[in-house]
Amino acid sequence: MKGVPTRVVVAVGLLVALLLAGVVSYYASSDPDGLNKVAQDKGFAAAEKDHRAGAGPFAGYETQGVGDGRFSGGLAGVVGCVVVLSLAGGIAYAVRRRSPADRS
Numbered sequence: 001m002k003g004v005p006t007r008v009v010v011a012v013g014l015l016v017a018l019l020l021a022g023v024v025s026y027y028a029s030s031d032p033d034g035l036n037k038v039a040q041d042k043g044f045a046a047a048e049k050d051h052r053a054g055a056g057p058f059a060g061y062e063t064q065g066v067g068d069g070r071f072s073g074g075l076a077g078v079v080g081c082v083v084v085l086s087l088a089g090g091i092a093y094a095v096r097r098r099s100p101a102d103r104s
Contacts, residue, residue, distance in 0.1 A: 014085065017081050017085065018078055018081055018082075020077075020081075021074070021077035021078050021080065021081035022074040022075070022077055022078045022081075023074060025061075025073060025074060025077040026070050026073055026074060058076040058079060058080065061073055061076050061077070062076055063075045063076045063079075
């Protein structure tokens with residue numbers, strides 16, 4: 001029995017990740033996450049400070065300069081997904097096992 005080629009698995013995984021980042025992320029909850037919720041409940045949310053990347057092009061899960069909220073969030077998700085997957089793929093490629101013939 002022959003298995004599914006690795007390239008097909010990677011391509012389908014990439015497609016699913018981009019689809020989730022670009023489309024499904026629009027439907028994510030707008031409620032605060034756990035840390036923000038605890039900060040609000042315990043009364044120290046007012047001590048929150050902006051960080052240096054707070055004015056970045058993808059701050060707040062939105063893309064600066066894009067007027068449509070749905071497209072702005074989807075684009076930010078896709079760019080973030082591509083960056084993370086590229087970094088992970090590059091690291092995996094750099095540390096992959098090589099056959100003894102490739103090491104010389």
